[in-house]
Amino acid sequence: APVKVTKICCIGAGYVGGPTCAVIALKCPEIQVTIVDLNKARVDAWNSDDFDLPIYEPGLEEVVRQCRGRNLFFSTDVDKGILEADLIFVSVNTPTKKSGVGAGFAADLNYVELATRRIAAVATSSKIVVEKSTVPCRTAESMRTILEANSKPGCRFDILSNPEFLAEGTAITDLFSPDRVLIGSLQTKEGKDACRSLTDVYAHWVPIERIVTVGLWSSELSKLAANAMLAQRISSINALSAICEATGANIDEVANAVGKDSRVGPKFLRASVGFGGSCFQKDILNLVYLSESLHLPEVAAYWRQVVEMNEYQKGRFSKRVVDTLFNTITGKKIAILGFAFKADTGDTRESAAITLIKNFQAERALVTIYDPQVLHSQIWSDLMEASSGVPLETIKRQVSIASSALEACRDAEAVVIATEWKEFRTINWEGVYSHMTKPAFIFDGRLLLDAEKLRDIGFKVTVIGRGE
Ligand code: NAD
Ligand code: UGA
Secondary structure, eight states: OOOOOOEEEEEOOSTTHHHHHHHHHHHOTTSEEEEEOSOHHHHHHHTOTTOOOSSOOTTHHHHHHHHBTTTEEEESOHHHHHHHOSEEEEOOOOOBOOSSTTTTTSBOOHHHHHHHHHHHHHOOSOEEEEEOSOOOTTHHHHHHHHHHHHOOTTOOEEEEEOOOOOOTTSHHHHHHSOSOEEEEEOSSHHHHHHHHHHHHHHTTTSOGGGEEEEEHHHHHHHHHHHHHHHHHHHHHHHHHHHHHHHHTOBHHHHHHHHHTSTTTOSTTOOOOSOOOSSSHHHHHHHHHHHHHHTTOHHHHHHHHHHHHHHHHHHHHHHHHHHHHTTTOOTTOEEEEEOOSSSTTOOOOTTOHHHHHHHHHHHTTOEEEEEOSSSOHHHHHHHHHHHTTTOOHHHHHHHEEEOSSHHHHHTTOSEEEEOSOOGGGGGSOHHHHHHTSOSSOEEEETTSOSOHHHHHHHTOEEEETTBOO
8 A cells, every 4th residue: 555655855955856845845744854965065054044045946935934943854964864764855966977978968877876875775664766856768777776786675665756847936836836746657556556655745735637647767758858848949939039130020029929829838938048057958968868879860869959059049149249249349348137047046057148258258358247146156166167277367357246237237338138037127227328338239138128218228239039
């Protein structure tokens, strides 16, 4: 019969493990939830007295305030967390491999494997082990092999796949009312019982018809497929934005007209400087690698193009800035508004802003960055990583960070909107204009601003997906 879950452990206190399990704790007061991580600084931040949490996510702090110390705990004691739990989420990072077989494409499963081995080594009773991280199809099989080869007598392990679909910036609302919760299990009696145990956890707040149960491999593949198809919409609209700029069509109008078809739908059709974030590129490359390993080169090439189009878009936008500024930005001051990969997050992983800044640095421009959430230390470390080895002092000769949009734009020749932060809409643009070098240019890479109003002030405005 299905086990009634009373204690949950989540390995990995990151962008997924933290919010997901905090919401489970909120919605299931009788379940004790412990989130463990090897990174002490991160755990300390989750436990900080003033709730200075390690990630910025609207609504997260309120959830943690309600549960922390009641039935939600954060700890570095991974072993204790494993020992006590009857259900364990594995929510560790799965970055793209940097070296070895599949470098640049395949997922690095080292963290998943280490966490799995730890579970096998420590557990003294049966566990339901839930793959929460995004992983290649059939990873659950490897996890099961490791667990079974190392388990103690009397311990059985059931593996479930339960990929996460939350988006950063809206994680809490996504978790409160998900479009669906997906649970994959082996289609054996034990597999189905384990699936039932996890279903009962989500059923505390998710309507049962939204809890979709499938086979393990379908579940794993569905996560890669969902991200690939979402990213593909953005690359499709961005490809069309290039045609708009060349013809005088308007990408907003095109997206609106196309999205009205209920088979296409209106969401996720916003042209941009390119998608960023820790997952889209990683998961598509993972799908490309999977396709190639399965000897399906045409399938691999199809998905690879989604990433290539995204790279093209970032390069195209950078070039348009240079072209518009009379073909040179050497020594010119450019203000970059937004550094996070999207609004309402402090996360910068794979942010398009990083590529734009790198391109502007290569043209020897002077760049000033403002972002409402991203820590300055994060910006510096991202720029160092992007420039592979250039010392910080050298970078600082060309790049500075401002603490307000107004400050960033002072004496600038151009302003570039890289992230769709709402607050950029309500900047005092007249004030900005009066402090800029003339002609004053604005490049809206996010379809965020009212171009006509800015033109009335005197700005020369260039918008993604619109001709001059
Ligand atoms: P993250 O890097 O923010 O968090 C992962 C955490 O796991 C880190 O804090 C790390 O210290 C910890 N960790 C790694 N190995 C460990 C171990 N052996 N024991 C204990 N702790 C360990 O990553 P994330 O953004 O939360 O993503 C986690 C997974 O979820 C990835 O597979 C990702 O693809 C997937 N995902 C992410 C998002 C998102 O929006 N970020 C959404 C859906 C799915
Ligand atoms: C994305 C998916 O939306 C989630 O469902 C998934 O769980 C998650 O990846 C994951 O697996 O990590 P996330 O990357 O957090 O979530 O944020 P999105 O809202 O998807 O935005 C991704 C990027 O695309 C951002 O840079 C965003 O600015 C860009 N974007 C999004 C556009 O350029 N245009 C759009 O219309 C939408």
